[in-house]
Amino acid sequence: MRPKVYITRRIPDNALGKIADLCDVEMWQHEDIPVPRHVLEEKIEHVDGLYCLLTETIDEHLLNRAKNLKAISNMAVGYNNINVQAATKRGVMVTNTPGVLTETTADLTFALLMATARRIVEASDFLRQGSWKTWSPMLLTGQDIFGATMGIVGLGRIGEALAKRAKGFDMRVLYYNRSRKEEAEKELGLEYVELPALLSQSDYVCVMVPYSPETRNLIGKDELALMKKSAILINTARGGIVDEAALYTALKDGTLWAAGLDVFEEEPVKPDHPLLSLPNIVTLPHIGSASINTRIRMSELATFNLLQALTGEAPEHLVNR
Ligand code: DGY
Numbered sequence: 001m002r003p004k005v006y007i008t009r010r011i012p013d014n015a016l017g018k019i020a021d022l023c024d025v026e027m028w029q030h031e032d033i034p035v036p037r038h039v040l041e042e043k044i045e046h047v048d049g050l051y052c053l054l055t056e057t058i059d060e061h062l063l064n065r066a067k068n069l070k071a072i073s074n075m076a077v078g079y080n081n082i083n084v085q086a087a088t089k090r091g092v093m094v095t096n097t098p099g100v101l102t103e104t105t106a107d108l109t110f111a112l113l114m115a116t117a118r119r120i121v122e123a124s125d126f127l128r129q130g131s132w133k134t135w136s137p138m139l140l141t142g143q144d145i146f147g148a149t150m151g152i153v154g155l156g157r158i159g160e161a162l163a164k165r166a167k168g169f170d171m172r173v174l175y176y177n178r179s180r181k182e183e184a185e186k187e188l189g190l191e192y193v194e195l196p197a198l199l200s201q202s203d204y205v206c207v208m209v210p211y212s213p214e215t216r217n218l219i220g221k222d223e224l225a226l227m228k229k230s231a232i233l234i235n236t237a238r239g240g241i242v243d244e245a246a247l248y249t250a251l252k253d254g255t256l257w258a259a260g261l262d263v264f265e266e267e268p269v270k271p272d273h274p275l276l277s278l279p280n281i282v283t284l285p286h287i288g289s290a291s292i293n294t295r296i297r298m299s300e301l302a303t304f305n306l307l308q309a310l311t312g313e314a315p316e317h318l319v320n321r
Contacts, residue, residue, distance in 0.1 A: 153219070
């Protein structure tokens, strides 16, 4: 019997073809509209495998409806959208797509850092709006990147890739992590510090930890208060790690110089969200891994993971513990 699979969004043809070779596939046909919850609830009842995105909440309620489900393949490295514990309890394998998006996400993180530090978006808008009258000494001046101190909160694969980029800009790089990474310290010249020291010494604080109940609001009012007035906060991990209300206050009061966010607590963020009204913030619609090649690689790795799980092989990228 061929396994039944539901795919929650239109995925690239190559990835789809490989699944269709071995499984009976149904796919939500839209590229830019997430599958409605009631559709997912109905589909999950009959399938052996689910191929989903970070936009789908795979919670206990949904899993209770899944009578035959054996595997969930998330097309993302982060899997906070899935209740892994509940899946494990039901014997459902959960996989993710680590590795293939590391460099692309580090590129975007550094690009966001540079855009925020040098006010690129604001300067471009200024020009397009016809406000540019003359070159002037302090017009649209930002912060230097070369030689500054970067603090990386969470030194996983992407954090390390970001550190490499920072070293190319002669930055001093501090990091805080659950455990020390002595090899990376030696290889990249990184310095381990506790979180308060990282926050108070860094010119750029880059949030790179996975989202979990432990990291929820990890950067809140007290943590922001430790940062330099001239510092910049960058978050390309997950929205809930930074307390958005506290960040708004810090940016508005000028106790923090600027922020660059690729992620939000609620996505898509509403256009009238208070953070979006501030001039000293650069905001992006969760595009960290959005290069053509990387998104194709992610779709193929998610396919590979799903097929491994459904054909009885031990999936390489299993996240159940
Ligand atoms: C992930 O993979 O977790 C990113 O947030 C999207 O690429």
